[in-house]
Amino acid sequence: MTGIQSTDIKNKLHAFCVQCKNAGLKMTPQRLAIYKYLLETVEHPSADTVFRNVRHTLPNISLDTVNRTLLTLNRIGAAFVVEGTGDVKRFDANLEDHQHFKCLNCKRIIDFHHAPFDNVEIPTCIKDQFTILRKTVYFEGLCKDCQSIST
Protein backbone atom coordinates (compact mmCIF):
# COMPACT_ATOMS: atom_id res chain seq x y z
CA MET A 1 0.00 0.00 0.00
CA THR A 2 2.98 2.28 0.65
CA GLY A 3 3.43 4.90 -1.99
CA ILE A 4 -0.16 4.73 -3.11
CA GLN A 5 -2.28 7.45 -1.62
CA SER A 6 -5.83 8.45 -2.46
CA THR A 7 -6.47 11.93 -3.78
CA ASP A 8 -8.69 12.43 -0.76
CA ILE A 9 -5.84 11.82 1.67
CA LYS A 10 -3.53 14.04 -0.35
CA ASN A 11 -6.10 16.83 -0.29
CA LYS A 12 -6.54 16.54 3.44
CA LEU A 13 -2.80 16.55 4.04
CA HIS A 14 -2.51 19.69 1.97
CA ALA A 15 -5.43 21.31 3.79
CA PHE A 16 -3.71 20.39 7.04
CA CYS A 17 -0.52 22.18 5.98
CA VAL A 18 -2.54 25.29 5.18
CA GLN A 19 -4.39 25.01 8.47
CA CYS A 20 -1.11 24.78 10.39
CA LYS A 21 0.35 27.74 8.57
CA ASN A 22 -2.77 29.79 9.32
CA ALA A 23 -2.47 28.85 12.97
CA GLY A 24 1.20 29.87 12.97
CA LEU A 25 2.40 26.31 13.44
CA LYS A 26 5.50 24.86 11.82
CA MET A 27 5.17 21.82 9.62
CA THR A 28 7.35 19.15 11.19
CA PRO A 29 7.74 15.53 10.07
CA GLN A 30 6.31 14.47 13.46
CA ARG A 31 3.15 16.51 13.02
CA LEU A 32 2.64 15.31 9.49
CA ALA A 33 3.19 11.65 10.37
CA ILE A 34 0.83 11.80 13.34
CA TYR A 35 -1.92 13.50 11.39
CA LYS A 36 -1.41 11.16 8.43
CA TYR A 37 -1.69 8.09 10.62
CA LEU A 38 -4.82 9.43 12.27
CA LEU A 39 -6.35 10.13 8.85
CA GLU A 40 -5.71 6.64 7.57
CA THR A 41 -7.09 4.67 10.51
CA VAL A 42 -10.66 4.01 11.60
CA GLU A 43 -9.51 2.72 15.00
CA HIS A 44 -9.84 5.92 17.04
CA PRO A 45 -6.39 5.22 18.50
CA SER A 46 -5.01 6.29 21.87
CA ALA A 47 -1.85 8.40 22.07
CA ASP A 48 0.13 5.26 22.81
CA THR A 49 -1.25 3.46 19.76
CA VAL A 50 -0.39 6.44 17.58
CA PHE A 51 3.08 6.46 19.16
CA ARG A 52 3.72 2.78 18.44
CA ASN A 53 2.58 3.10 14.84
CA VAL A 54 4.26 6.37 13.94
CA ARG A 55 7.52 4.95 15.26
CA HIS A 56 7.65 2.73 12.18
CA THR A 57 8.42 5.79 10.10
CA LEU A 58 9.95 8.03 12.79
CA PRO A 59 11.87 5.71 15.14
CA ASN A 60 13.00 8.53 17.43
CA ILE A 61 9.69 10.27 18.01
CA SER A 62 8.81 10.71 21.66
CA LEU A 63 5.53 9.90 23.36
CA ASP A 64 5.39 13.44 24.67
CA THR A 65 5.47 14.79 21.13
CA VAL A 66 2.62 12.48 20.19
CA ASN A 67 0.55 13.64 23.15
CA ARG A 68 1.34 17.28 22.57
CA THR A 69 0.61 17.03 18.87
CA LEU A 70 -2.70 15.24 19.36
CA LEU A 71 -3.80 18.02 21.69
CA THR A 72 -2.63 20.56 19.12
CA LEU A 73 -4.70 18.83 16.43
CA ASN A 74 -7.66 19.00 18.78
CA ARG A 75 -7.05 22.69 19.45
CA ILE A 76 -6.86 23.75 15.81
CA GLY A 77 -9.78 21.51 14.89
CA ALA A 78 -7.93 19.01 12.70
CA ALA A 79 -8.96 16.17 15.04
CA PHE A 80 -10.79 15.72 18.32
CA VAL A 81 -10.92 13.66 21.48
CA VAL A 82 -13.60 11.00 21.19
CA GLU A 83 -16.37 11.15 23.81
CA GLY A 84 -16.71 8.28 26.26
CA THR A 85 -16.84 7.30 29.91
CA GLY A 86 -13.38 7.00 31.41
CA ASP A 87 -10.53 4.96 29.92
CA VAL A 88 -7.67 6.56 28.05
CA LYS A 89 -8.18 9.37 25.57
CA ARG A 90 -8.95 8.29 22.02
CA PHE A 91 -8.57 10.47 18.93
CA ASP A 92 -10.35 10.93 15.62
CA ALA A 93 -9.41 12.96 12.56
CA ASN A 94 -12.65 12.18 10.73
CA LEU A 95 -14.46 15.48 10.72
CA GLU A 96 -17.45 14.29 8.72
CA ASP A 97 -20.76 14.16 10.56
CA HIS A 98 -20.91 10.83 12.33
CA GLN A 99 -21.60 9.22 15.69
CA HIS A 100 -19.85 6.66 17.85
CA PHE A 101 -20.64 3.36 19.46
CA LYS A 102 -18.19 2.07 22.06
CA CYS A 103 -17.99 -1.52 23.25
CA LEU A 104 -17.62 -1.58 27.01
CA ASN A 105 -15.74 -4.87 26.84
CA CYS A 106 -13.20 -4.64 24.00
CA LYS A 107 -13.17 -0.82 23.96
CA ARG A 108 -13.57 -0.68 20.19
CA ILE A 109 -15.06 2.57 18.96
CA ILE A 110 -17.16 2.20 15.85
CA ASP A 111 -18.40 4.96 13.58
CA PHE A 112 -21.94 5.07 12.37
CA HIS A 113 -23.95 7.74 10.68
CA HIS A 114 -27.58 8.48 11.34
CA ALA A 115 -28.43 11.76 9.62
CA PRO A 116 -31.11 12.86 12.13
CA PHE A 117 -28.37 13.05 14.78
CA ASP A 118 -26.09 15.29 12.73
CA ASN A 119 -27.52 18.48 14.03
CA VAL A 120 -29.42 17.72 17.18
CA GLU A 121 -31.37 20.85 17.96
CA ILE A 122 -30.08 22.76 20.96
CA PRO A 123 -32.86 23.55 23.43
CA THR A 124 -33.19 27.29 24.09
CA CYS A 125 -32.83 26.72 27.83
CA ILE A 126 -29.15 26.05 27.28
CA LYS A 127 -28.56 27.92 24.02
CA ASP A 128 -28.65 31.26 25.83
CA GLN A 129 -26.77 30.01 28.87
CA PHE A 130 -23.77 28.43 27.16
CA THR A 131 -21.56 28.60 24.09
CA ILE A 132 -21.94 25.17 22.54
CA LEU A 133 -18.77 24.05 20.80
CA ARG A 134 -19.66 20.42 20.35
CA LYS A 135 -22.74 18.22 20.23
CA THR A 136 -22.49 14.45 20.35
CA VAL A 137 -24.77 11.46 20.30
CA TYR A 138 -22.96 8.52 21.85
CA PHE A 139 -23.98 4.90 22.37
CA GLU A 140 -22.39 2.30 24.63
CA GLY A 141 -22.87 -1.41 24.95
CA LEU A 142 -21.46 -4.69 23.69
CA CYS A 143 -20.34 -5.50 20.18
CA LYS A 144 -21.30 -8.80 18.56
CA ASP A 145 -17.99 -10.44 19.42
CA CYS A 146 -18.31 -9.51 23.08
CA GLN A 147 -22.00 -10.38 23.50
CA SER A 148 -21.25 -14.07 23.31
CA ILE A 149 -18.13 -14.09 25.46
CA SER A 150 -19.14 -11.88 28.40
CA THR A 151 -21.69 -13.33 30.82
Add this chain to the structure above:
Amino acid sequence: MTGIQSTDIKNKLHAFCVQCKNAGLKMTPQRLAIYKYLLETVEHPSADTVFRNVRHTLPNISLDTVNRTLLTLNRIGAAFVVEGTGDVKRFDANLEDHQHFKCLNCKRIIDFHHAPFDNVEIPTCIKDQFTILRKTVYFEGLCKDCQSIST
Protein backbone atom coordinates in the same frame (compact mmCIF):
# COMPACT_ATOMS: atom_id res chain seq x y z
CA MET B 1 -30.03 20.93 57.00
CA THR B 2 -28.60 17.97 58.91
CA GLY B 3 -31.25 15.68 60.26
CA ILE B 4 -33.85 16.91 57.80
CA GLN B 5 -34.23 14.59 54.85
CA SER B 6 -36.80 14.68 52.08
CA THR B 7 -39.14 11.71 51.67
CA ASP B 8 -37.69 11.35 48.19
CA ILE B 9 -34.17 10.85 49.51
CA LYS B 10 -35.44 8.42 52.17
CA ASN B 11 -37.24 6.41 49.52
CA LYS B 12 -34.18 6.26 47.32
CA LEU B 13 -31.97 5.20 50.21
CA HIS B 14 -34.43 2.43 51.01
CA ALA B 15 -34.61 1.36 47.39
CA PHE B 16 -30.82 1.30 47.36
CA CYS B 17 -30.75 -1.06 50.35
CA VAL B 18 -33.13 -3.40 48.56
CA GLN B 19 -31.08 -3.14 45.38
CA CYS B 20 -27.91 -4.06 47.27
CA LYS B 21 -29.56 -6.98 48.98
CA ASN B 22 -30.85 -8.25 45.63
CA ALA B 23 -27.35 -7.99 44.24
CA GLY B 24 -25.94 -9.89 47.22
CA LEU B 25 -24.09 -6.86 48.52
CA LYS B 26 -23.73 -6.02 52.21
CA MET B 27 -24.97 -2.68 53.46
CA THR B 28 -21.95 -0.94 54.90
CA PRO B 29 -21.77 2.58 56.36
CA GLN B 30 -19.27 3.44 53.62
CA ARG B 31 -21.60 2.36 50.83
CA LEU B 32 -24.54 4.17 52.33
CA ALA B 33 -22.59 7.38 52.91
CA ILE B 34 -21.17 7.40 49.40
CA TYR B 35 -24.54 6.76 47.77
CA LYS B 36 -26.25 9.32 50.02
CA TYR B 37 -23.68 11.98 49.16
CA LEU B 38 -24.05 11.26 45.46
CA LEU B 39 -27.84 11.49 45.74
CA GLU B 40 -27.75 14.86 47.44
CA THR B 41 -25.36 16.66 45.12
CA VAL B 42 -25.88 18.06 41.62
CA GLU B 43 -22.14 18.47 41.11
CA HIS B 44 -21.34 15.20 39.32
CA PRO B 45 -18.35 14.75 41.64
CA SER B 46 -15.12 12.88 40.99
CA ALA B 47 -14.06 10.02 43.26
CA ASP B 48 -11.74 12.40 45.05
CA THR B 49 -14.51 14.92 45.67
CA VAL B 50 -16.74 12.18 47.03
CA PHE B 51 -13.83 11.05 49.21
CA ARG B 52 -13.21 14.50 50.68
CA ASN B 53 -16.89 15.03 51.45
CA VAL B 54 -17.72 11.61 52.83
CA ARG B 55 -14.73 11.93 55.17
CA HIS B 56 -16.72 14.48 57.17
CA THR B 57 -18.94 11.68 58.41
CA LEU B 58 -16.51 8.75 58.02
CA PRO B 59 -13.04 10.11 58.82
CA ASN B 60 -11.30 6.78 58.22
CA ILE B 61 -12.76 5.88 54.85
CA SER B 62 -10.14 5.16 52.20
CA LEU B 63 -9.98 6.51 48.67
CA ASP B 64 -9.84 2.96 47.38
CA THR B 65 -13.16 2.18 48.99
CA VAL B 66 -14.68 5.25 47.37
CA ASN B 67 -13.38 4.25 43.97
CA ARG B 68 -14.45 0.64 44.39
CA THR B 69 -17.88 1.63 45.65
CA LEU B 70 -18.51 4.10 42.84
CA LEU B 71 -17.73 1.38 40.33
CA THR B 72 -20.05 -0.96 42.23
CA LEU B 73 -22.84 1.63 42.07
CA ASN B 74 -22.23 1.88 38.35
CA ARG B 75 -22.32 -1.90 37.99
CA ILE B 76 -25.62 -2.41 39.78
CA GLY B 77 -27.17 0.61 38.08
CA ALA B 78 -27.52 2.84 41.13
CA ALA B 79 -25.30 5.46 39.52
CA PHE B 80 -23.18 5.89 36.40
CA VAL B 81 -20.02 7.40 35.02
CA VAL B 82 -20.80 10.67 33.27
CA GLU B 83 -19.85 10.85 29.59
CA GLY B 84 -17.18 13.31 28.50
CA THR B 85 -13.84 13.73 26.73
CA GLY B 86 -10.92 12.92 28.98
CA ASP B 87 -10.39 14.37 32.45
CA VAL B 88 -11.11 12.40 35.60
CA LYS B 89 -14.17 10.19 35.96
CA ARG B 90 -17.29 11.95 37.24
CA PHE B 91 -20.31 10.24 38.77
CA ASP B 92 -24.07 10.75 38.82
CA ALA B 93 -26.80 9.03 40.87
CA ASN B 94 -29.60 10.88 39.12
CA LEU B 95 -31.29 8.19 37.07
CA GLU B 96 -34.05 10.40 35.69
CA ASP B 97 -33.91 11.09 31.97
CA HIS B 98 -31.62 14.04 31.47
CA GLN B 99 -28.65 15.23 29.45
CA HIS B 100 -25.36 16.92 30.25
CA PHE B 101 -23.51 20.03 29.28
CA LYS B 102 -19.84 20.25 30.27
CA CYS B 103 -17.82 23.45 30.39
CA LEU B 104 -14.40 22.84 28.85
CA ASN B 105 -12.86 25.54 31.03
CA CYS B 106 -14.21 25.12 34.57
CA LYS B 107 -15.20 21.45 34.06
CA ARG B 108 -18.65 21.98 35.55
CA ILE B 109 -21.20 19.44 34.40
CA ILE B 110 -24.73 20.80 34.23
CA ASP B 111 -27.94 18.82 33.87
CA PHE B 112 -30.58 19.80 31.43
CA HIS B 113 -33.61 18.01 30.13
CA HIS B 114 -34.86 18.12 26.59
CA ALA B 115 -37.57 15.48 26.22
CA PRO B 116 -36.91 14.72 22.52
CA PHE B 117 -33.45 13.45 23.53
CA ASP B 118 -34.74 11.03 26.16
CA ASN B 119 -35.07 8.17 23.80
CA VAL B 120 -33.05 8.90 20.72
CA GLU B 121 -34.08 6.31 18.20
CA ILE B 122 -31.43 3.70 17.52
CA PRO B 123 -30.78 3.27 13.80
CA THR B 124 -31.30 -0.31 12.64
CA CYS B 125 -27.81 -0.43 11.18
CA ILE B 126 -26.44 -0.64 14.69
CA LYS B 127 -29.43 -2.08 16.54
CA ASP B 128 -28.78 -5.51 15.07
CA GLN B 129 -25.01 -5.25 15.34
CA PHE B 130 -24.71 -4.27 19.00
CA THR B 131 -26.38 -4.53 22.38
CA ILE B 132 -27.01 -0.93 23.35
CA LEU B 133 -26.78 -0.40 27.09
CA ARG B 134 -26.66 3.35 27.11
CA LYS B 135 -27.60 6.24 24.86
CA THR B 136 -26.40 9.76 25.57
CA VAL B 137 -26.68 13.22 24.09
CA TYR B 138 -23.81 15.33 25.31
CA PHE B 139 -22.89 18.98 24.75
CA GLU B 140 -19.60 20.70 25.38
CA GLY B 141 -18.59 24.32 25.37
CA LEU B 142 -18.19 27.29 27.68
CA CYS B 143 -20.47 28.32 30.51
CA LYS B 144 -21.46 31.97 30.99
CA ASP B 145 -18.80 32.55 33.65
CA CYS B 146 -16.05 31.19 31.41
CA GLN B 147 -17.15 32.89 28.16
CA SER B 148 -16.06 36.28 29.47
CA ILE B 149 -12.80 35.16 31.06
CA SER B 150 -11.29 32.86 28.42
CA THR B 151 -9.96 34.51 25.27
Add this chain to the structure above:
DNA sequence: TGACAAATAGGATTGAATCCTATATAGGTA
Protein backbone atom coordinates in the same frame (compact mmCIF):
# COMPACT_ATOMS: atom_id res chain seq x y z
C1' DT C 1 22.69 31.80 4.53
C1' DG C 2 22.01 33.13 9.23
C1' DA C 3 19.04 34.15 13.21
C1' DC C 4 15.62 32.90 16.23
C1' DA C 5 11.28 31.39 17.80
C1' DA C 6 9.10 27.10 17.86
C1' DA C 7 9.32 22.21 18.38
C1' DT C 8 11.34 17.86 19.90
C1' DA C 9 13.65 14.01 22.76
C1' DG C 10 13.99 11.86 26.72
C1' DG C 11 13.97 11.62 31.42
C1' DA C 12 11.45 13.26 35.68
C1' DT C 13 7.23 14.08 37.84
C1' DT C 14 2.43 14.11 38.76
C1' DG C 15 -1.97 12.22 39.68
C1' DA C 16 -5.84 9.05 38.87
C1' DA C 17 -6.95 4.56 39.48
C1' DT C 18 -6.04 -0.05 40.70
C1' DC C 19 -3.81 -3.78 43.25
C1' DC C 20 -2.37 -6.21 47.49
C1' DT C 21 -3.19 -8.16 51.89
C1' DA C 22 -3.91 -8.12 56.81
C1' DT C 23 -7.85 -6.80 59.52
C1' DA C 24 -12.72 -5.77 60.40
C1' DT C 25 -17.55 -6.51 59.93
C1' DA C 26 -22.42 -7.44 57.99
C1' DG C 27 -25.70 -10.62 58.05
C1' DG C 28 -27.17 -15.33 58.08
C1' DT C 29 -27.43 -19.51 61.24
C1' DA C 30 -27.82 -22.38 65.34
Add this chain to the structure above:
DNA sequence: TACCTATATAGGATTCAATCCTATTTGTCA
Protein backbone atom coordinates in the same frame (compact mmCIF):
# COMPACT_ATOMS: atom_id res chain seq x y z
C1' DT D 1 -28.02 -13.89 71.30
C1' DA D 2 -23.46 -15.48 70.00
C1' DC D 3 -20.93 -17.29 66.58
C1' DC D 4 -19.18 -18.01 61.74
C1' DT D 5 -17.72 -16.86 57.28
C1' DA D 6 -17.84 -14.60 53.05
C1' DT D 7 -17.54 -9.93 51.97
C1' DA D 8 -15.71 -5.42 52.55
C1' DT D 9 -12.36 -2.08 54.17
C1' DA D 10 -7.85 0.60 55.23
C1' DG D 11 -3.77 1.96 53.88
C1' DG D 12 0.30 1.45 51.53
C1' DA D 13 2.37 -0.12 47.01
C1' DT D 14 2.01 -0.14 42.26
C1' DT D 15 0.69 0.95 37.61
C1' DC D 16 0.06 3.79 33.84
C1' DA D 17 -1.59 7.91 31.33
C1' DA D 18 -0.39 12.41 30.87
C1' DT D 19 2.23 16.37 31.69
C1' DC D 20 6.41 18.92 32.89
C1' DC D 21 11.29 20.25 32.39
C1' DT D 22 15.18 21.61 29.78
C1' DA D 23 19.05 21.00 26.69
C1' DT D 24 19.18 20.43 21.81
C1' DT D 25 17.38 20.57 17.19
C1' DT D 26 14.91 22.44 13.35
C1' DG D 27 11.51 25.04 10.40
C1' DT D 28 10.69 29.47 8.60
C1' DC D 29 11.47 33.93 7.21
C1' DA D 30 14.37 37.85 6.22
